[in-house]
Amino acid sequence: MTSAALILSIKPTPPGDNIVASGPATVCAMCAQPIASDQPRRRLSSLGKSFTDFAWLAHGSKGICVPCTAVGDRKFLAANMRGIACSEGLYPFKKNNDIAYWFHHLPPPPFTITVSSAKMQHMHWKVPLSTSRELFFMYIDGQNYTVRHQKVLEAIDANRAFRAQQLEGLDPKKAAKTTIRDLIYKDWKTPFTAALDCAATPEQTAAIRSLLPGELWLFTRIMNIDAESVKKPDPI
Numbered sequence: 311m312t313s314a315a316l317i318l319s320i321k322p323t324p325p326g327d328n329i330v331a332s333g334p335a336t337v338c339a340m341c342a343q344p345i346a347s348d349q350p351r352r353r354l355s356s357l358g359k360s361f362t363d364f365a366w367l368a369h370g371s372k373g374i375c376v377p378c379t380a381v382g383d384r385k386f387l388a389a390n391m392r393g394i395a396c397s398e399g400l401y402p403f404k405k406n407n408d409i410a411y412w413f414h415h416l417p418p419p420p421f422t423i424t425v426s427s428a429k430m431q432h433m434h435w436k437v438p439l440s441t442s443r444e445l446f447f448m449y450i451d452g453q454n455y456t457v458r459h460q461k462v463l464e465a466i467d468a469n470r471a472f473r474a475q476q477l478e479g480l481d482p483k484k485a486a487k488t489t490i491r492d493l494i495y496k497d498w499k500t501p502f503t504a505a506l507d508c509a510a511t512p513e514q515t516a517a518i519r520s521l522l523p524g525e526l527w528l529f530t531r532i533m534n535i536d537a538e539s540v541k542k543p544d545p546i
Contacts, residue, residue, distance in 0.1 A: 311420060311439065312341040312343055312377065312378075312435070312439065313341070313395070313422045313435065313437040313438070313439050314340070314341055314375075314377035314378045314380070314381045314435050315341075315343075315377045316395055316396075316420060316421075316422060316439065317377075317381050317390075317395045317400065317422065318376075318377045318380050318381060320395055320396075320397075320399055320400050321390075321395075321399075321400050321546075323380040323381065323383060323386050324380065324383075325350075325352070325376045325379040325380040325383075326352075326379060326380070326383055328352045328353065328356040328379065329350050329351065329352055329376065329379065330350065330351060330352070330353060331350055332347055332348050332349070332350070333345075333347065333351055333353075333372065333373055334347060334372050335347045336351075336370075336371050336372040336373050337368055337371050338351075338368065338371065338373065338374055338375035338378055339354055339367040339368050339371035339372075339373065339374050339378075340366075340367065340368070340374055340375070340378040340382075340435035341375060341377070341378050341435055342368045342371075343375055345373055345375055349375075350376055351373035351374060351375060351376070351379075352373060352374040352375075352376075352379040353372075353373060353374075354367075354371065354372065354373060354374065366436065378435045381435065382435065389546065390424070390546060391424070391425075391426040391427070392404040392424065392425050392426065392427075393423075393424055393546055394412050394417070394421060394422070394423050394424075395421060395422045395424075396417035396418070396419075396420075396421035396422075397417065397418060397421075398417055399545040399546075400545060400546045401542075401543050401544075401545055401546060402543050402544075402546055403423055403424070403425060405543075406531045406532060406535060407535065407540045407541075407543075408540075408543045409528065409531050409532055410531070410532040410535040410537065410540045411540040411541065411542055411543065413459075413462070413528060413532055414537040414540075415542070416443045416446070416459070418443075419440055419441045419442055419443065419446075420439045420440060420441050421439075421440050421446070422437045422438075422439060422440065422447075422449075423437070423440070423446070423447070423448040423449065424437050424448075424449045425448060425449065425450045425451065426449070426450075426451055426452075427451055436449055436454065437449040437454070438454055443459060444458070444459050444460065445457070445458055445459070446459070448524050448527075448528075450524065450527060455522070455523055455524025455525075455527070456522060456524060457522070457524050457525050457528060458522070458525060461517075461520060461521060461522075461525055462521065462525050462528050462529055464517045465517045465518045465520075465521055465525070465529050465533070466529065466532070466533050467517070468513065468514040468515075468517035468518055469514075469518065469529075469533045469534070471511075471514060472511075472514045473534075
C-alpha cells in the first residue's frame with residue numbers, strides 16, 4: 311500500500327477529469343506502483359505549468375495512478391495540509407494539542423503524517439508510509455523526517471526534570487505560569503543549548519541535543535503538554 315492509496319481508502323475522492331481508461335503498461339510517476347495497460351491513469355502531459363516537482367517523478371513513467379491523482383486535487387490538498395491518516399480515519403495534526411495527542415497515542419500502522427504550511431503541491435504522494443510506532447516518518451514543508459519515538463519521550467522527561475529543578479523554591483502561583491521559555495530565554499539572547507549547558511544536568515542536555523530535526527520539531531511543540539490532558543481530535 312502507498313500513502314496515497316491509504317488516504318484514498320479512508321477518504322474516497324474522485325480523481326478528476328484528466329483520467330484516461332488505458333495506455334501502455336508503466337509505473338506511477340509519483341508512487342512507482344505498477345499500472346497495467348488496461349488500468350486507468352492520468353497522462354503526465356496533463357500536469358499544469360504550476361507543477362515544478364519533475365525531479366521527484368519516476369524516470370521513464372508514462373502516467374500517474376488514480377490514487378495519486380485523487381489526493382493531488384487542489385481542493386483535497388487545501389483541506390488536508392496538516393493531518394494524520396490511519397485506519398481510524400483522517401485527523402488534524404495542526405494544533406499543538408492535536409500533535410501531542412497523536413504522539414502519545416500513535417495509531418496502529420500503517421499511517422502517514424503530513425504537515426504543510428505553505429507548499430501543498432502533491433505533497434501526499436511524497437509522504438513515506440510509516441509501518442512502525444517506534445520509528446516513523448513525517449513530511450514537513452517539503453522534507454521527509456525520521457522520528458525515533460523513544461528519543462522524543464526521553465527529551466520530554468529531561469525537559470520535565472529540568473523545569474522542576476528551575477521551579478524549585480518558587481511561589482506555586484508563579485511556578486504554574488512559568489514555561490521553559492521563561493527559564494532558558496530570560497533575555498531572549500541566550501541560545502537554547504547554552505542555557506542547557508549552564509543549568510541542566512549532562513543527561514538532560516544529552517537527551518535534548520541528541521534529537522534529530524524532525525524530533526526537535528515535535529519536542530518543541532509538545533514538551534510542556536500533559537499527555538493525559540489532551541483529547542482525541544475530531545476527524546477531518
